[in-house]
Amino acid sequence: MRKRLPFFACALVLLLSLQGYSQLAPERLAWNNLGKENWNKTEMQVKKALRKDSLNLGAIYTYAWFYFTAANPKFNIDSASLLAHKAQQHFSSFTKKDKEKNLRFPFDSLGLQKLRTYIDSTAFNRAKQLNSVEAYSYFINNYASSSQLSRAIELQEEVAFLDALKENTYQSFQAYINTYPQSSRAEEASKRYEKLLFESKTKDQKLNSYVHFLEEYPQTPFKKLVEQQIFEMSTASGEVKALQEFLKINPSSAYAKQARDFLYYFLKDQPFQLKTLLTDSLANVLALEGQTWIPFWKNGTYSFLDMKGGEHLSNLTDSLDADILCDGFIGDILLTKNKLWSRAGFLLAENVADFEDIGFGFLLVDYASGGTKIIHKSGLICLDEEAKLVGHHFLFSKNDGASLYTLTGRKLLSGNWSEVISFGDVIAFKDSQGFKLVSAANLGLHANAQPILYTNYFDEVKSIDEKYIWVKKGDQTGLLDLNLQFVLPLTQQHIEKAGNTILIKSNKQIKTFAKGKAGEPYDDLQLTESWMLGKHLGQYHLTSRSNNKSTTMDSAYLLSFAAIGYRNDSTFVFVNTSRHYFSGLLEVTLLKNANVSYVMVSDQNNKIVVNENGEKLFSVQADNLECVSADYFTYQKRDKRILINKKGLIVPLPDFDAFGSATTLGIPVLANKKFGLINRKNDRIIKPTYNRNLNAYNDKLIVAYKNDAYGFIGWDDKPIGKFEYDEIQYWNDSVALVKHNFSWRFLDLSSFNFRLGKISEFVSFKNASEEHFLIYKQDNFYGVLSNRRGVILEPTYTSIENLGNSEQPFYMTDKYVEEAEIHIVIYYNQTGKQVRRQIYEEDEFEYILCK
Structure with a gap:
């Protein structure tokens, strides 16, 4: 305040110089006493003046200085401010005459403003000294016209x-x-x-906290981090159902794509479930899988061509492994020039030395600079160390100790395990004490800070089927279900799987185990795919495994697809759902050859034959009935071999020694070192008079050999055409491929004239529907034929290769133009449609050749 006294002193001198002008008014006396620091008189005189005139500007002005004088015990900045403000307001409303009158008092508008400025500055300094939100708030509210207002606001905000x-x-x-x-x-x-x-609401790092936080604050800047936590924690078990539930609840999550990518590779073999997952990008991945892409050379790099002519992985590399050049790109991952590419063209990794597909969409990638990572085929880097996949649930690493990670690389736990094994949705940990089991779901909950519920230790564990886990402790064994509950408690018993049935052997008894329950005890038990036969207390219990119906026999045995029982001097043959009854205790055996089996019931000389459907085919008086094929049987009668069909009818046949392997059309027969043939459709017989085996070409023609050459005969054993061929191969029913005078020709089987020209060499293949293809050479040029479509490519090419397979051929043809030293390479699909044409210089052509 002392810096303001010079102004006050000057004003006082001016006042004293005016004392002779008139008798001093109370406000002037007050001003005089203020200068003398006579505080009581000053205040008394000011109040006197204001009682007389509440708008006495001199009194108000003096009163303001009274409160603004630092030495005054009643010093009060706020009171001074109010009075100065009041004086300024009154002065601004005065007329010119009033202002001139008041000029006799030591102030004017400038003086009033200066006073206000001094007071505001002092109040601001007071607020700064207090330096609190309240102090600045008081100044802002009470000194709004101060020039320091904006600064006060800034300081208040900073302090706050x-x-x-x-x-x-x-x-x-x-x-x-x-x-x-x-x-x-x-x-x-x-x-x-x-x-x-975010930290406060999720400080417990529990899944529910993250879920509730995102529900309450959907616009949080930590949304992606929260979504990551929700994804990793809710899918930590790696279970299909956990990923599906995540997608159901969080369809728009930033991690929904990763969940779909994981599920895609888990469910690739389950099209119905996969269908609901397919986004456009995954549908594209699925569409590309399994295709063979052919590499071609263009502008100094390789690209790939699909069977429809589409171009893929364009200009990717200038080098390819020999197996890709020879077989095409078949897989879904390509390693070239130390780069790892997906089939969809996504760069998965660089500086790669080698990789291994470890299943379910995961790759073990070794880097040229050292180090190993687990990478998902979607591009996610799951783990920065070597690990193996445990089922499709977890990653197990022995890097610096044994650790278990989620598929996203989140560490779950560490331990001294030598091995971690998956049994479906159950995980086994092996250490020095043995094996302990835990469900994948429970392990996943550990990511949410839930305790791990291990079983007790076992000496041995193994999966006995998709529903149960076999465990052993000491000399006791038992079964656990997938909830790790005992369905067969530990005891001294032997548990094994016979076909699709679990057997329990203990105390010299055998039980079956199915649907979580043990069956009746038996002293002995036999099983086939169709029947279960148990013996207990001298009786045999026969049960059909198709309808679970049972019957009791005095004795019984199982015979391939049949069950044979005896009761009350009667014989029963059970086949499929049929039951055949025979009087007497008869012998029942299996009658079979390499391709078919029948049940044969022997009643002395009478043989009754039953097929796999339970149908009784025929009965015949025979000592030694044999099965020749699915539809022919033979037996000996009075030193003569008799042939009958499956209706039991005799097929007239001269003496024969043996039968050959049946084909669709016929059965070869041999007699006296000569060959004949039986027509399986109508029992017609070609007598055994030929030196080589007869081969039924079609319903009408048979390939036969005589006079040192091949030709055709009919089923009437009469020649059709000449016997003049070195070899005959089937092409179609109307045309045969024959070798004649050291060349191959197509023979028209209606006119027996040759078609096309001579073929010097060929390569043949056929697809699953028995369509035959021929890449053949004629007059030094190559073409392609089909036995159903005819000419696919005319023989005008220097070379032709099938770069596809027998089911989907894809032809690369080359026309070499010697004058220009260029190769015109044209690619054709299986129908002969051109899909790409490329011209190569001689040195470029080398890049696409299989070496």
Whole structure:
């Protein structure tokens, strides 16, 4: 305040110089006493003047200085401010005459403004000294016209921010943002608020906290991090159902794609479930899989061609392995020039030395610079170390100790395990004490800080089928279900799988185990695919495994697809759902050859034959009935071999020694070192008079050999055409491929004239529907033929290769133009449609050749 006294002193001198002008008024006396620091008289005289005239400007002005004088015990900045403001307001409303009158008092508008300025500055300094939100708030509210107002606001915001920092809670920053939304610190406060809010609401790092946080604050800047936590924790078990549930609840999550990518590779063999997952990108991956792509050379690099002429992985590399050049690109991952590419053209990794597909969409990638990573085929880097896949649930690493990770690389736990094994959705940990089991679902919950519920230790564990786990402790064994509950308690018993049935052997008894329950005890038990036969207390219990119907026999045995029983001097033959009854205790045996089996019931000389469907075919008087094929049987009668069909009818046949392997059309027969043939459709017989085996070409023609050459005969054993061929191969029913005079020709079987020209060499193949293809050479040029479509490619090419397979041929043809030293390479699909044409110089052509 002392810096303001010179002005006050000057004003006092001016007042004293005017004393002779008139008798002093109370306000002038007050001003005089103020200069003398006579505080009581000053205040008394000011109040006297104001009682007389409440608008006495001199009195108000003096009163303002009274409160603004630092030595005054009643010094009060706020009172001084109110009075100075009042004086300024009154002065501004005065007329010119009033202002001139008041000029006799030591102030004018400039003086009043200066007073206000001094008071505001002092009040501002007071607020700065207190340096609190309240102090600045008081100044802002009471000194709104001060030139320091904006600075006071800035300082108030800064102090409030520092206060929020000291408290450092999301509530403190939320309050700051609400109170000071325009502050320069608002953005920083907002960031701190969001971070502290996130940390506070999710401090327990539990799944529910993250879920509730995202529900309550969907616009949080930590949304992706929260979504990541939700994804990793809710799918930590690696179970299909966990991933499906995540997608159902979080369809728009940033990690929904990764969930779909995982599921795609889990469910590739289950099209119905896969269908619901397919986005456009996954549908594209699925569409590309399994195709063979052919490499071609263009502008100094390789690209790939699909069977429809589409171009893929364009200009990817300038070198390819020999197996890809020879067989095409068949897989879904390509390693070239130390880069790992997906079939969809996504670069998965660089600087790669080698990789291994470890299943379910995961790759073990070794880097040329050292180190190994687990990478998913979708591009996700799952783990920065070597690991093996445990089922499709977890990653097990022995890098610096044994650790188990989720598929996303989140560490679940560590231990001293030598091995971690998957039994479906059950995981076994092996250490020095043995094996302990836990469900994958429970392990997944450990990511959410839930305890792990291990079983007790076992000495041995193995999966006995998809529903149960066999365990052994000491000399006791038992069965656990997939919930790790005992369905067969540990005891001294032997548990084994016979076909699709679990057997329990203990105390010299055998039981079956199915649907979580053990069956009746038997002293002995036999099983086939169709029947179960148990013996107990001298009786045999026969059960059909198709309908679970049972019957009791005095004795019984199983015979391939049949069950044979005896009761009350009667014989029963059970086949499929049929039951055949025979009087007497008869012998029942299996009658079979390499391709078919029948049941044969022997009643003395009478043989009854039953097929696999339970149908009784025929009965015949025979000593030694044999099965020749599915539809022919033979037996000996009076030193003569008799042939009968499956209706039991005799097929007239001269003496024969043996039968050959049946084909669709016929059965070869041999007699006296000569060959004949039986027509399987109508029992017609070609007598055994030929030196080589007869081969039925079609319903009408038979390939036969005589006079040192091949030709055709009919089923009437009469020649059709000449016997003049070195070899005959089937082409179709109307044309045969024959070798004649050292060349191959197509023979028209209606006119027995040759078609096309001579073929010097060929390569043949056929597909599953028995369509035959021929890449053949004629007059030094190559073409392609089909036995159903005819000419696919005319013989005009220097070479032809099938770069596809027998089911989907894809032809690369080459026309070499010697004059220009160029190769015109044209690619054709299986129908002969051109899909690409490329011209290569001689040195370029080398790049696409299989070496």
